[in-house]
Amino acid sequence: MTATAEAPDRRSYFAEGWNPAAWLLSTDHKRIAWLYLVALLAFFFIGGAAATLIRIELATPAADLVSDDTYNKLFTVHGIVMVWFFLIPSIPATLGNFLLPLMLGAKDLAFPRLNLASWYVFMAGSLTTLYAVIAGGVDTGWTFYTPLSTMFSNSHVSLAAAGVFIVGFSTIMTGINFIVTTHKLRAPGQTWFRLPIFVWTLYATSLVMVLATPVLAASLLLIVADRVFGIGIFDPAQGGDPLLFQHLFWFYSHPAVYIMILPGMGVVSEILPCFSRRPLFGYRFVAYSAMGIALLGFLVWGHHMFVSGQSSFAGVVFSFLSFCIAVPSAIKVFNWTLTMRKGSITFETPMLYALGFLGLFVFGGLAGLFLAALAVDVHLTDTYFVIAHFHYIMVGGMVTAFMAGLHFWWPKMTGRMYSETWGRIAAATTFVGFNLTFFPQFVLGYLGMPRRYHTYPDEFAVWNMLSSAGAVILAFGYLMPLCYLGWSLFRSRRAPDNPWDATGLEWQTSSPPPQHNFATQPEVTGPPYQYELPEIDRPAAPR
Amino acid sequence: MSAEAQGHATGVEPSGEFGVFVFLVSEGLLFSALILGYLVARLAPGADFAAGSRELSLPLGTLNTAVLLSSSFCIALATIWGSERSRWARLAALATVALGIVFLCIKGYEYFEEAQKGLLPFRDMSDRYPKAEPQHLRLFFDVYLALTGTHALHVISGIGLVGGIALFWRRLARPAHTLKLAALYWHFIDVIWVFLFPLLYLAR
Amino acid sequence: MTIRAALLTYVGLLLLLALTVASTFVPLGAGNSLINLAVAVAKAALIGMVFMHLRRSGLLVSLTVAVLLFWICLMYGLTLNDYFTR
Amino acid sequence: MDSITVHPIEASTLAPQVDLLFYALLAFSFGLGIFLTVLVVGYAVKYRRGSKADRSGEQARNTVLEIAWTSATALIALGIFLWGADLFLERDHPPAGAIEIAGIGKQWMWIFEHANGRREINELHVPLGRPVVVNLSSEDVIHSMFVPAFRMKMDAVPGRETRLWFQTTRAGTFDLFCAEYCGTQHSEMRGHIVVQPEEQFAAWLAAAPSTASLVEQGQTLFRALGCSGCHGPNATVRAPRLERLYGHPVGLSRGQTVIADDGYIRDSILQPQKDVVGGFDPIMPSFQGLITEDDLGKLVAYIKSLANAGGPP
Structure with a gap:
């Protein structure tokens, strides 16, 4: 505990012990982050494979690759895996897990064993669901709408729901751990307004995790109870109400969208200042807007239900609240943009991804305005417009931010640099591939193509073909980093402690960090993002 | 907030307590969501949902509430004695577990009786229940089973937790502190029942 | 106590x-x-x-409990808002 | 279709109004999106490392600016909200004199029933220019009736009745989709809306195979199911009479008064114990699960037809 007689341990966490137990039983948050990273990447490619099959099937209007039943199971797997086994834990459980203690100047999270347990719970849950998928599949869609899921589906709904339920526990554990860590383990001098924005967004995300996930648990519990015992709380034949399920489900699932996007916003808030060599513009407003989004995110779930039979009055209320959440999101975008002003900008891979995020997030967010506007939503809801909108936010936004963060902190995590050239090519490829895949879907949705359609009328063929073509490019964009990042682990030059010349406590320790993160307890003396222009761009001293 | 701002200065103890409370918030929302199902059914215009309440056994429900309140009292004593390093702490914890088991037994007996009457979905109700119109009763018992079942699962995990601490008392680094955290969970289960009892048994 | x-x-x-x-x-x-x-x-x-x-718990724990109560109000208020106006 | 379509056909009175808002939003989004893109790309080029741009006088915050764009965003959002909500609320007010059609979703087909009893499957004929109300229900899971050309969509929820209305503006055949995922053959649950000029529609309707009208079928069911045994004129059991019921207030045993609308009649058949009429015993059995949505619609139609029948109650 005290740094008295012992010499500071300079061996990195990465080098220490390479037997399975040293990784699988480690309570070191940095190693647990790796456990999560490997698991999540596997799930990302499982979900991606399902998406690929979906896009191949949809390349032509007729059913020519898979049967309708298989198609339904494919999009269900894609949804469940991507939402719960990739997007929800993506940045928090990997980058967050790795960086939160480092950014706070702490030795570990508040509850290291709980952290390890959360990974095992995650694996138990996700493998349960995966087993349900292999054993025959689930065909309810990731939304599990009743009474389809309770009374009419003959697939493995209970098992899949149980898996998701278990993964929920892991999410809550991570949330608790992050909240307590942020409150209790900040370095001396690190006041709330000296925290990096990434910590703010992780904190906001954790709040949402702890407050929303139990409600998902309740709704899944009731579905399983209905299938097993016939507890018909959602069953109209017993006087229950199927819409209650939608209320409970979206009470979780809309805030869950913010679990997915908030950490991405945090990552971008770290990267933009670093590569612009400028402090983050309007730091306090960005921090407040993260908390604002976490709160407002709970008030808007009814906008998924405008045509569901919910009362018109409730529809109007939820529409109004949905427009309110546009405000904090817009604040962030304006502040990021102005951060670049009068900077000294360089375009390394993380910056390219971050700029890509900015573009895709802006257009995805603006599409949200269409869906919040009641009369327009009546036409667009349950069509490909919605699909395009949330993929712009979750894939264009979140996955791009995840890639940005992974490239930004890769040298810190591994102590190795990757190929900058390949990094830039991959960033550009994903950006182009993404837009080609998902922009046509906006048009398809406006034309009226409903989502979850296995076959479709001929008039939608051209745009679907374009979208499928884009998906091929996108797939290459995601496979490339897997190769060159993997390669960099073995054959690549060693990274310096602070390759980007960035501020923030995590860059003050070695790359990769030693087991207990810091040789001496760091102290924080000023606000974050104290970047200065390099010599070459420094203006003449003002008079 | 002054201790807060110090960050590292605050010890592990408040972290544990704070962590448990954050967890209880999560648990609280789980039950709130289930109770919302109850409210939606009960507040629906017309339906005589609360009539199902008359089919429950008020004496057993009252007794069970008293049992659970007593268990809370027991574990409160256990934490007091635990902080005084008294041997009584472990005994009080065991008494808490015993009361928890009594609670489950009574609850189980109630389920048994209700299933006999054909009120629970464990048996086919259309044959068993004599009235022609089981509609509202059925929904009431659906909600009843979901709420009390989830609560019973929490009692079971509480028994495991407190029982484990009592059994492995000597092997724990700080048994009294661990017990204090477990007690928070136990009291929380009690608070949930305090709301379930009037909602289900006293709706009439 | x-x-x-x-x-x-x-x-x-x-x-x-x-x-x-x-x-x-x-x-x-x-x-x-x-x-x-x-x-x-x-x-x-x-x-x-x-x-x-x-x-006797500090501000932080009290705040945590307040958050729970507040979120229950949010959930109930906005859901029942639908049921009462159907 | 070979040409690339970007704009769906407008075929209802609502469609151009929704499109106006849609294109207004599109213009705003592209305006703002391109402005931000130009700004980001512009800054990226202008302030790239080593460029000759003037970097003096930079700020890390500007509270006035923050407040300005926060309130600007809020105001614009409020404007779009009001516009969208205003248009949306029209759905609660179908024009008077609309023709009513029963629409039933069922895995995996749409069944429509006209007032005169003519049924069609996966096809719906409607007269041009007349407002049409479709009363939606579902036999099994949630479906959603979606007609892109009308910019109109509504879920059909089991256990209750929902409603959508439209008024067509051009003749032709338009796509009808199920928009809510409803199981294996969800994407096959498609059909057409055939909009015909009034005379043609009337001819089509009249050419119906000689089935009885909904009301007549309802009357037959009313006897077949034994309803008339208690509710009929010669009944021995004391049950409320149904003449002049629809649209009139009913005093309940709980002391409240409700207006007997479609939902009330429906509920009284399926859940008779819910709203017992004052002065009567709760003895009516439930028909939940015993009759199909289809038959339920006929019964309701019959009971509605009794609204103007008979003498004073």
């Missing part, structure tokens, strides 16, 4: 239980539900304040 405080709380809880059960035998219409709810809140407050020593 002293043993005396715990004992007093316990007795108080049992009295409240007796009160709420007894009140169901007096037909008061909606008043019954109101009494039951009030008693439940009182019991929960007793358990929370004394047994869970919320009284």
